[in-house]
Amino acid sequence: MxxxxxxxxxxxxxxxxSPCLTRMTPRVSFHMGSPGRHLTRFSSHDVSNTTTLLLSEDGDMLYVGARDAVLALDVSHKDAIILRNKLDWNPSEIDLEQCSMKGKEMADCPNFIRVLQFLNTTHIYACGTFAFSPRCTYIHSETLTMSLKPDEGRGRCPYDPYQRNTAIIVDGELYTGTVADYRGNRPVISRHLSEGRRVDxxxxxxxxxxxxxxxxxxxxxxxxxxxxxxxxxxxxxxxxxxxxxxxxxxxxxxxxxxxxxxxxxxxxxxxxxxxxxxxxxxxxxxxxxxxxxxxxxxxxxxxxxxxxxxxxxxxxxxxxxxxxxxxxxxxxxxxxxxxxxxxxxxxxxxxxxxxxxxxxxxxxxxxxxxxxxxxxxxxxxxxxxxxxxxxxxxxxxxxEHSYSHLTVQRVQAANRRDYTVLFLLTESGYLHKAVLLQSGAHIIEEVQVFKQPQPIKSLKLSIPKGMIYVGTSEGVVRVPTANCSFYWTCPQCVLARDPFCGWDPVSRACVQASNTQASLSQDIDSGNVEEACNSVSFTHRARFAPNKLPAASCPAGELVSVSLNEVVRLQCPAASQLSQQLWERPNSRLSSDLYLHLEDGSLSFVATPATLGHYLCLSTENGYQQTIAIYHVKQKSSPMAHTPSSHTWPQTHPIPTTKAVARPGLHPSVGTWPKRTETRQEETEPTLSSRDTPRDRNVTMWAGESGQKEAELRDGEPLLSARGHCYLKELVVVSVLLVLCLSLLITMLLYVIRQRCRSRTAPQPGTSSRVSDRRTPVEHEALRGSQVLSKRNGQASGLVCNGALTGSNGHLPNTPI
The missing domain is CATH 2.130.10.10 (YVTN repeat-like/Quinoprotein amine dehydrogenase)
Incomplete structure (x- = not known):
């Protein structure tokens, strides 16, 4: 056919x-409990499987279908979710026994609420599995009490709590898709609660x-x-x-x-x-x-x-x-x-x-x-x-990510254009916020909402309140759709490409976009910082612009005092997971023999006269380069030590478009360093940032005497070749001692062997006279002739003891007596 x-x-x-897949990397990642992403949680020891969510029209009340209960949660407060009412609705002991007799696990026999819909302005219609015997009831939305006795729920709610279903009430009638028998072999799409001339x-x-x-x-x-x-x-x-x-x-x-x-x-x-x-x-x-x-x-x-x-x-x-x-x-x-x-x-x-x-x-x-x-x-x-x-x-x-649930929202940006934003829940417990662009999907951020695997999950979006509710077996998590305050500068706000957020040049803050703010800096499609932030005043850019920077000076940066031969680690957290980091020095290249680029973007090296001086960490993302940190590594033990104040800038043509922005926590002098027109790939190895994006810029320095230095440098063999203190004298002393010990050991060993051989070859008392007496005159003459012949040939007679040749005196050859 x-x-x-x-x-x-x-x-x-x-x-x-197979298609060519682009890597879906979230720009920013927030682990559970991260201070950069404020979440509100609701959980209780007697509440579980909060997986059926129903949100009121004004978004102030969230009704939750849980295990053996229906909850009314007040979500109108910013920092808390408050339990207002709770309706306990659980099977009796007889119902549980009958469920167990049917061959079901007792853990599956409680009443799991699977249908929760507004019937009208005053009542909610709810259905639960009820020990594999579905029941439905009417619940008053204000008092959370049952209005009528529960009736049979066959065809309206599944028997199995893990069997998926769907239900929706339109004009007071319930439309469901579920199974209508205990074994789950009769799937049905049906209509219920019909009145008058309309029939189910x-x-x-x-x-x-x-x-x-x-x-x-x-x-x-x-x-x-x-x-x-x-x-x-x-x-x-x-x-x-x-x-x-x-x-x-x-x-x-x-x-x-x-x-x-x-x-x-x-x-x-x-x-x-x-x-x-x-x-x-x-x-x-x-x-x-x-x-x-x-x-x-x-x-x-x-x-x-x-x-x-x-x-x-x-x-x-x-x-x-x-x-x-x-x-x-x-x-x-x-x-x-x-x-x-x-x-x-x-x-x-x-x-x-x-x-x-x-x-x-x-x-x-x-x-x-x-x-x-x-x-x-x-x-x-x-x-x-x-x-x-x-x-x-x-x-x-x-x-990379296995998605299970999603919700979608249309967001109007500052330029009055509409963008589609997807909220995707992964099986591993992360909520991804992605904006759909012409070039593809851009994952703005990911937020961890649970750690342990959850068998049943649900999402509910409140557009008026700007909140997403995630229901799991552990409880309810509320996630704000916007997180604009996390972006501390105009470039970071623009690079996020979040339709919810824009940079306000008046308040100098990244704020939530609204219809009343048309002057916000934003570029969702391309994230072009140069165009979006052209009206923003960079205080440090004017001071350290490439065309104004003195040739014989460089910014002071953050001072790091070290001793020679110490191992120094300069921190440089990435601005985002999409950025690349690189380190630079004035008039010096970062050779791999002296420097070690770590996976988290930091730089490690041994403090020597050649490695003292200024270090600059740059972050590049979407064509925009900014300064993350500047350090001045200085010797603290010797005031006459060489300092980098005499370093001069490279006499090359700087790129005037390279800009940098100071971040909170950095030295005030953080600005732009002139960039060489000719860059060498082998000098630096930019690394991607870790999942977390810390906003502090603390310096971690390892002491030379601590045992932690050796542990941290097990994988840093290139550091051993750094030019520092010479250990030649120590090496000679150790070698001489080793030779003397070996000579003494060999002498003692040879002495023991000599004593053993001497004891075996020494004649017993009376033995030589008896042998001599037994010899015939012919033998005496032959023996004397043999000794004379040996002397004439210049040879000394010898004996063999245990396979070793000994001299006439009973000692080993070439061994002093």
Whole structure:
């Protein structure tokens, strides 16, 4: 069968081409408890699994569905989250025993609140798993008390607390996507709480409209009067792949009341289509994880509504990657108004219907249609085409971070342009704030919100209050969307490229952008500091500008007094994780034999007459260079030691565009150092900063006598070649002592061997006379002849003792007696 989406999938499967990924590095990182990012937490020893969040319209009250409880949290205060009311709603002992008898773990048998929606201005509708027997109830929003006795919640809430579901209340009616049986084998999209002539509706269980789905989210579009459901399921249309997962979007009309004879109390407007998050020459990211809707800008039509979703892949080639795709409502409507597939009930094969359509599936107002029309829409509910992402490409692809949840916001910058900001929650516990630009996604910052892995998580965005609420198994964390006060200078404020923040030249501070402040310095698209900060007065730039700096002087910097042969470490924290650091000296190159560039950007070396003087640390980011620190290393023991005051600046042409800004905590003289026109890559090795960005500039100096010096320099062999004190005399003394010890040891060893050989070769008393008496006259004559012959030849007779040759006197050859 000819299917464009199927053919593209086959091409992707055969090609296995991987995309070129850009590294998604957050510019600034805040660990949990960091003073640079103020977070507010709520937790209690008797509250857990705070994972269903409902925010009041004014944003002052946050209702939380937790384990065996519903909470009302007052979030109107800046520095605290206060518990106002708590409704305990837990199963009885009998319910827990019955749950255990069903074979379930006791940890899964409590009542986990999974549905929490405003029914009207006074009541909340809540549903919980309730020991694998779902219950629902009405709760007064002010007093947090139950108005009615809980009733059965089958089809409205899942049985399993870890099974995902979605629910939304529109005009007092509850629309849900969940399972309707204990085993989870009957997925259903249904409507409840209907009154008057309207009846509750659900899907036909016998049609196979859903294939083992995992419900993600639901959204109401008022202008369309439709509810859209987002989920993933097994794609039966791909019969050549076993259990191929696809992401879906489905729709139903709010005006649907079911058919008169065919499809009674069943949906007549149900239709579904595939969401295809895929880039060119790449396998699709086919499993949806979360999705959020972005309403159109003011004055724009409803068709411009965007849906941003997180997708992962079931293919090993894309394992560990997360992708974000956006879909436009007009494209979804176009797919639903096109052709539909038909399922052959005999062969269970999907094909595209070629004959003329009897009706348009998914069209509202079909409840009064004929039986023939309803039978047609009953069998034709899967759209033939797939919904492609905006721009036919993925918005974000990350191989380093595994995203699980997201929320999206449109922010108007100081230039009156709208920017899309994504808040992405990672599995490792970090919240990423990313702005979408023409050049790609830029992660402004990451904030750690929890440490231990959380099985259930949720996000809730309060646009009026500028807050994000993260619900986990541990509690609730409130994160402000803006953190402008962290950026201390105009360059840092501009380089952040945060639509929420801009530099105010009047107050000389980075402040939150608003409609009343049009004079803020900001450049979200390119982060050009030179243009955005041209109206800002740099106090130190005028003093140390390249064209005004004396040739025979240099800034004093921060004084570091050292002794010769000490190991010195000069700190230089990076301005951000996207910046690069480099060290410079006037009239001197930083040779790798004398200097060690550490991973955190600091510089380490041995204090010698050649290494005393001025040191400058520069940070470069997005084409802008600034001074981070200036140090003056001076000998403290000898007042006549060589000082760098006589250093002269390089007689080269400086680059007038190189600027620098002093940071708090630096010496007032921090400014710009002239940059050489010819730079050498081998002289310095810029390193990326660590995850933290400390704002202090303390100097750490290692004493030469401490034992810590050797531990810190185990990996710093180049430091040993630094020119300092000569150890030649010590080396000679040690060598002489070593030779004397070896000679004494050898002498003692030879003496012991001599004594052993002498004791073995010495004659026993009376032995020689007896042997002499036994010799015949012929033997005596022969023996005398042999001695005479030996003397004539100049040879001394000898004996062999244990394989060693000994002299006639019983001693080793060449050994003094």
């Amino acid at each position: 000819e299917n464009p989406s199927l053919l593209s999938l086959i091409v992707a499967l055969l090609s296995f081409l 509706l659900k899907l036909d269980d016998t049609l196979g409209w859903l294939e083992d789905p995992t419900f993600i989210s639901s959204s109401f579009i008022p202008d369309e009067e439709k509810i859209y459901f987002f989920f993933s399921e097994v794609g039966r249309e791909y019969d050549f792949i076993d259990k191929f997962i696809v992401s879906r979007v489905s729709q139903i009309c709010m005006s649907d009341v079911g058919g008169q004879r065919t499809l009674q109390r069943r949906w007549t407007t149900f239709a579904k289509a595939q969401l295809l998050c895929q880039a060119d020459n790449e396998l699709p990211y086919n499993v949806i994880q979360d999705i959020d809707s972005l309403p159109p800008a003011e004055g724009a039509p409803a068709d411009d509504t965007l849906f941003y979703g997180i997708f992962t892949s079931q293919w090993s080639v894309n394992s560990g990657r997360s992708a974000v795709c956006s879909f436009r409502l007009t494209d979804i409507k176009s797919v639903f108004s096109g052709n539909y597939k038909v399922l052959n009930r005999d062969t269970l094969q999907w094909s595209t219907r070629v004959q003329e359509k009897v009706a348009n599936p998914g069209e509202c107002g079909l409840h009064n249609a004929s039986d023939n029309t309803l039978r047609f829409v009953k069998e034709n509910f899967l759209a033939d085409d797939s919904v492609r992402p905006v721009g036919r490409s993925v918005t974000v692809v990350s191989a």
